[in-house]
Amino acid sequence: MRTHTRARLKLALFALIAATATARADDAPVPEQIVNVMNKIWGSHPGTRANHAKGVVAEASFQPAEGAARLSKASLFAGPAVPAIVRFSDSTGVPALPDGSPYANPHGLSVKFDLPGGPMDVVANSLKFFPVSTGEAFLALLTALSESGPDAPKPTKADQFIASHPTVLPAFASAATPASFARETYNGIDAFVFIDKAGNRQPFRLEFIPAAGAEHLSAEDAAKQSPDFLMTELAARLARAPVVFSLVAHLANPGDPTKDPAQPWPADRKTVTLGTLTITKMVDKPDPSLLFLPGNLPDGIEPSDDPLIDTRVQAYAVSFGRRQ
Numbered sequence: 001m002r003t004h005t006r007a008r009l010k011l012a013l014f015a016l017i018a019a020t021a022t023a024r025a026d027d028a029p030v031p032e033q034i035v036n037v038m039n040k041i042w043g044s045h046p047g048t049r050a051n052h053a054k055g056v057v058a059e060a061s062f063q064p065a066e067g068a069a070r071l072s073k074a075s076l077f078a079g080p081a082v083p084a085i086v087r088f089s090d091s092t093g094v095p096a097l098p099d100g101s102p103y104a105n106p107h108g109l110s111v112k113f114d115l116p117g118g119p120m121d122v123v124a125n126s127l128k129f130f131p132v133s134t135g136e137a138f139l140a141l142l143t144a145l146s147e148s149g150p151d152a153p154k155p156t157k158a159d160q161f162i163a164s165h166p167t168v169l170p171a172f173a174s175a176a177t178p179a180s181f182a183r184e185t186y187n188g189i190d191a192f193v194f195i196d197k198a199g200n201r202q203p204f205r206l207e208f209i210p211a212a213g214a215e216h217l218s219a220e221d222a223a224k225q226s227p228d229f230l231m232t233e234l235a236a237r238l239a240r241a242p243v244v245f246s247l248v249a250h251l252a253n254p255g256d257p258t259k260d261p262a263q264p265w266p267a268d269r270k271t272v273t274l275g276t277l278t279i280t281k282m283v284d285k286p287d288p289s290l291l292f293l294p295g296n297l298p299d300g301i302e303p304s305d306d307p308l309i310d311t312r313v314q315a316y317a318v319s320f321g322r323r324q
C-alpha cells in the first residue's frame with residue numbers, strides 16, 4: 001500500500017506540473033494528440049524527444065545465446081555477435097530533469113541492433129506493466145492529469161480516471177530510481193511473436209536483466225543525488241569495464257492474453273535467455289536522427305495484437321518529425 005501511496009503522490013505532483021497546461025481534444029489521430037498533450041505538459045524543447053527527452057547513447061554488441069534460433073528464424077539469433085547502439089533515458093519531455101526526480105521514473109533502455117537486412121529496435125522501460133491498455137486510454141490519462149492542477153475541483157479528473165482504472169497506481173509504483181542505469185531491469189511490456197523456421201508462432205515479452213544486479217534508491221536518497229548522476233555514473237562505469245545485460249524472453253502459455261500491456265503474465269511462465277548485450281563505450285555526439293521504433297523488426301519477429309505497439313510507432317514518428 002505504501003508504494004501505491006507514493007505513486008499517488010507522484011501523480012499529484014505531476015498534475016501540479018501540468019496545471020499550466022490545458023489539453024483539448026482535437027481531431028488529430030490519437031498518437032498525434034498524445035504528443036500534443038506531452039508537449040503541453042512538459043513544454044516543447046527544440047530538438048528533443050516528446051518523452052524520454054534526457055538520455056545518453058553508447059555502443060554495444062549482442063551475442064545470441066544457443067537455443068534462441070530454435071524460437072525464431074530472426075537474423076538476430078542466427079550467427080555471430082551483432083553491433084548495437086543503446087540509449088538510456090529519463091522519463092518526461094523535460095531535458096533538464098534531475099535524474100533522481102520521481103518524474104524521471106520509469107527510466108528507459110532502447111536498443112538498435114544493426115542487422116544485415118536493416119535495424120531491429122527494442123524500446124524498453126523499468127515499469128513492470130503499462131498503466132493502461134490502449135493508446136486511447138493513455139491519451140485520456142495524460143489529458144486528465146493535465147486538467148488536475150491544484151485549483152481543479154475535487155475529485156479531480158485524474159482522481160476519477162485512477163478510480164476507474166485500477167492498474168494505473170500499481171504500474172507507476174512498479175518503478176523506482178535505480179542506483180545506476182546498469183543496475184536496472186528494463187521490460188519490453190508489449191507482447192511480440194516469434195516465428196520459427198517451421199512457421200510455429202510463440203508470443204513473448206522481453207526483459208533486460210542487469211549482470212550487476214538491480215539496485216534502487218529510496219525516494220529520500222534519490223532526491224539527494226546530483227542532477228546528472230545517472231548519466232555521469234554510466235560514463236565513469238564504462239571507462240572501467242563494459243556493462244552487461246541478459247536479454248530474456250518470457251514465453252506466453254497458450255491462451256495468455258497478448259493484447260493488454262497492463263496485464264502481466266503470471267510469474268511462472270517459461271523464460272529463455274536469448275543472448276547477452278555488452279555495452280562498451282559512450283557516444284559523445286549522438287546522431288540527432290537516431291530513432292528507435294518498436295515496429296522495426298526482422299523476419300521471424302512480429303507485433304502481437306497489442307494495440308499499443310502501433311500507437312507507439314506512430315507517436316514516436318510524430319515526435320521525431322517535430323524534433324528534426
Ligand code: HEM
Pocket residue numbers: 031034035048049050051052055087088089107108109110123124125130134135138187188189190290291292308311312315316317319320323
Ligand atoms: C501509447 C503508449 C506510448 C506512447 C504514446 C509513447 C510515446 C513516446 C514518445 C512520443 C517518445 C519520443 C520518441 C522520439 O522522439 O524518438 C517516446 C520515447 C520512449 N518511450 Fe514511449 N510511449 C508509449 C509507451 C511506451 C512503453 C510501453 C515503453 C516501454 C516499454 C516506452 C518507452 C520509451 C522509451 C525508452 C523512449 C525513449 C526512446 C529513445 O531512447 O529514443 N514507451 N515514447
